[in-house]
Amino acid sequence: MSQLDLLNTNDETEKYMVGSVDAIFFESPETFYKVVQVKIAQANFNWDEKEIVATGSFADINEGIEYRFVGKLVTHPRYGQQFQVFNYQNEMPSSKAGLITYLSSDAFVGIGEKSAAKIVEILGMDAIEQIIADEKKVKKLGLSQKQQATLIENLKANNGTQQIIIELNGFGFGSQMASSIYNRYREKTIEVIHEDPYKLAREIPGIGFKRADQIAEKIGLAADTPQRIKAGLLQGIYDICQEKGDTYTNAEQLLNQTMVLLSNSRRVQLSPDLLADQLLELANDGIVVAEENRIYLRKYYESEWRIAERIKEIKETKIKIDSGFENEFAQLIEKVEEQLGIKYGIDQIKAIKEALQSKIYLLTGGPGTGKTTIINGIVAIYAALKDISLDINEYKNEQFPILLAAPTGRASKRMNETTGLPASTIHRLLGLSSGDEDEREHNQLEGSLLIVDEMSMVDTGLFDTLMDAIPTNMQVIFVGDKDQLPSVGPGQVFADLLASPDLPKIELKAIYRQENESSVITLAHAIKNGTLPTDIKQGKSDRSFIECNAYQIENVVRQVVEKAKSKGFKTRDFQILAPMYRGPAGIDKLNEMLQEILNPHVTGKKQVEFNKLHFRIGDKVLHLVNSPENNIFNGDIGEIVGIVTAKESKDHQESLIIDFDDNEVEFKRKDWIKIRLAYCISIHKAQGSEFKMVILPMVQQYTRMLNRNLLYTAVTRAKDFLILLGEPAAYMSSVKQVAINRETTLVKRLTAVFSPSEGNNDSKAEESVSEKREDYVTNTILTVDLINSGKIDPMIGMGEITPASF
Numbered sequence: 001m002s003q004l005d006l007l008n009t010n011d012e013t014e015k016y017m018v019g020s021v022d023a024i025f026f027e028s029p030e031t032f033y034k035v036v037q038v039k040i041a042q043a044n045f046n047w048d049e050k051e052i053v054a055t056g057s058f059a060d061i062n063e064g065i066e067y068r069f070v071g072k073l074v075t076h077p078r079y080g081q082q083f084q085v086f087n088y089q090n091e092m093p094s095s096k097a098g099l100i101t102y103l104s105s106d107a108f109v110g111i112g113e114k115s116a117a118k119i120v121e122i123l124g125m126d127a128i129e130q131i132i133a134d135e136k137k138v139k140k141l142g143l144s145q146k147q148q149a150t151l152i153e154n155l156k157a158n159n160g161t162q163q164i165i166i167e168l169n170g171f172g173f174g175s176q177m178a179s180s181i182y183n184r185y186r187e188k189t190i191e192v193i194h195e196d197p198y199k200l201a202r203e204i205p206g207i208g209f210k211r212a213d214q215i216a217e218k219i220g221l222a223a224d225t226p227q228r229i230k231a232g233l234l235q236g237i238y239d240i241c242q243e244k245g246d247t248y249t250n251a252e253q254l255l256n257q258t259m260v261l262l263s264n265s266r267r268v269q270l271s272p273d274l275l276a277d278q279l280l281e282l283a284n285d286g287i288v289v290a291e292e293n294r295i296y297l298r299k300y301y302e303s304e305w306r307i308a309e310r311i312k313e314i315k316e317t318k319i320k321i322d323s324g325f326e327n328e329f330a331q332l333i334e335k336v337e338e339q340l341g342i343k344y345g346i347d348q349i350k351a352i353k354e355a356l357q358s359k360i361y362l363l364t365g366g367p368g369t370g371k372t373t374i375i376n377g378i379v380a381i382y383a384a385l386k387d388i389s390l391d392i393n394e395y396k397n398e399q400f401p402i403l404l405a406a407p408t409g410r411a412s413k414r415m416n417e418t419t420g421l422p423a424s425t426i427h428r429l430l431g432l433s434s435g436d437e438d439e440r441e442h443n444q445l446e447g448s449l450l451i452v453d454e455m456s457m458v459d460t461g462l463f464d465t466l467m468d469a470i471p472t473n474m475q476v477i478f479v480g481d482k483d484q485l486p487s488v489g490p491g492q493v494f495a496d497l498l499a500s501p502d503l504p505k506i507e508l509k510a511i512y513r514q515e516n517e518s519s520v521i522t523l524a525h526a527i528k529n530g531t532l533p534t535d536i537k538q539g540k541s542d543r544s545f546i547e548c549n550a551y552q553i554e555n556v557v558r559q560v561v562e563k564a565k566s567k568g569f570k571t572r573d574f575q576i577l578a579p580m581y582r583g584p585a586g587i588d589k590l591n592e593m594l595q596e597i598l599n600p601h602v603t604g605k606k607q608v609e610f611n612k613l614h615f616r617i618g619d620k621v622l623h624l625v626n627s628p629e630n631n632i633f634n635g636d637i638g639e640i641v642g643i644v645t646a647k648e649s650k651d652h653q654e655s656l657i658i659d660f661d662d663n664e665v666e667f668k669r670k671d672w673i674k675i676r677l678a679y680c681i682s683i684h685k686a687q688g689s690e691f692k693m694v695i696l697p698m699v700q701q702y703t704r705m706l707n708r709n710l711l712y713t714a715v716t717r718a719k720d721f722l723i724l725l726g727e728p729a730a731y732m733s734s735v736k737q738v739a740i741n742r743e744t745t746l747v748k749r750l751t752a753v754f755s756p757s758e759g760n761n762d763s764k765a766e767e768s769v770s771e772k773r774e775d776y777v778t779n780t781i782l783t784v785d786l787i788n789s790g791k792i793d794p795m796i797g798m799g800e801i802t803p804a805s806f
């Protein structure tokens, strides 16, 4: 048999080798992936040479140290045969010399060969085990304090990290995921997994319930263990709230959802009673909150109460209004009107005046109603009244006293452009990093006036954090368009605030955009009122309608785009918006086609492949998550301006350089998951952005997704031109479908804190949130009693599920 036959990659039998690491060829800075050369001392496979290249996930591996590697031989298309390591262990140095080499290696900075020799001489060959078992042993080795500390620290840490990575590998996590998990829990990793493997599903992006459940099974958690059922219930509430945008659910919905989740994951049917019992325990422990027939994750329950209480505190803190305000205001408004060359309407003046006199003020209005013009007026008059300079250069080391913020990068950039003042995203303002909107750690805001735009996009978690950061004496103005889509995350904060009778507000109705009577704005207002103009299909100077079916969409979009291009529109000037990703008229299909016509592959030019997609220089791409550390946010659109191949890069990792409005950010391959092509994007992702021309395909195929707020949001993204395509019936069904109101209790909480005497059972304004929790248990018992007594059938809705579904 030839050596090549022996090295057949299909040979899956487990191989091992013992050897020392000669050289580390490559190490990824972000993951534990490394390519090393191993000098073989012993192996259970044929290998003619002294060395072999090994690849794998090594937490901490040192040159000159002997390890036992378990894995298989593979053939790399470019580099030939290699040993792919599944797991490895530090073969404790078997000889005295080996142990000395190990203790004097790079892993123990400050310990040289002499000191290492002394350690081995005094403690013997089991020196490491002895020190790990009893730290005091290092005291008699004649080492300096620093050396003693290094020795203990590194022996413990190295031992730990290696073991952890080996165990994570054993659970089937690849190097990337293993490092994400390790980075989150550090030395507690294995403890966390053994204590609650489901924590991974809740806390590590990319790990779902099913994956966590597999681990749970591996460590011996039976399908009916309370821990598993509780995890399923928590996941159930979380999933329902994320999917529907509600801040709570009910027992029936929750039990159905959890039953499906648990049964699908392990294919075992559980009794509804088991689930109901565990739900009761979760409530008794205060992990979920049941109130009447509502079941909340504690965090949303508390967020709504906290928001309401904070709003009241801020609203009720007095602001000083000078006796001469009326006169001064009348003069200042005239001055601003002169500067802007406009005359404010009655409602606009009312808005500016009330906003200036209120601690908290809400301002809503559709496109063109003058929200930005009002913000400019408020800022100018506020600055004049308070004698504040609006020249940002005068605030070198000081905080600018007027804070402007919006939920997305693009919206805050627009705010900055329209006001000429600094504006930032809410995340930046709060100093939050990726994914920690709900964290309670954040900056405290400084300044005297805060204006937040695009409020409809702010969800309960972020708003709770924002309210916590606002000092009680700050004046706050929330601006938005209540008819746009609600936030992606749970809640409908802006709509709820507006629905509260206790907060001063104004809804602007008059449209001021004059230029040539924009028919896009007329259309937007018609949609908002639940109708379509009779001339919807007639061509106008700024909008047109092309009738076609789902299968013709791709071709029609192609023609429209080619026409726009020939008329001199740049790729960034027009945006295709669609409601769905899948299907012949879906975002994915359209992006594929649009990339081919707008940025085709040119032989010899660089392109990289990722998840069956190609990325090329010049591609328009969308960022899918918030990344405040790079100042890029969910929904930001950028352009690929560079591709760095593995060969060209110092760390041998390929990357894309993406330009987001002059902010160039490097994306390593592991981060490509955060971007996608943006020739066509979803309407949700377009919220907070505006485009010169919007091309909007709508077909009946999308029916499930269509509603009035969605169509309204899409149409209002168009600044100059709107091209509607598709089936008129799809547009009609959109306007008829009023977006179902989200289930939230913020309005209820606001009423409770503002009017505690209104006989409302929930009016606990006098109590703190923790005191309110006292009532959870009684309420939960009621709910679960209902289930047990058969008044709520937890199997309702499961009629369509057959054993085959599981």
Ligand SMILES: Nc1ncnc2c1ncn2[C@@H]1O[C@H](COP(=O)(O)OP(=O)(O)OP(=O)(O)O)[C@@H](O)[C@H]1O
Pocket: 342, 343, 344, 345, 348, 365, 366, 367, 368, 369, 370, 371, 372, 373, 374, 512, 513, 514
């Ligand atoms: N009182 C007014 N008199 C004349 N023009 C006005 C008046 N108010 C606003 N405008 C003009 O109407 C247009 C729309 O106003 P503005 O941009 O403030 O509205 P908006 O509500 O912020 O709209 P959008 O949400 O579409 O940006 C602008 O060109 C603005 O200059």
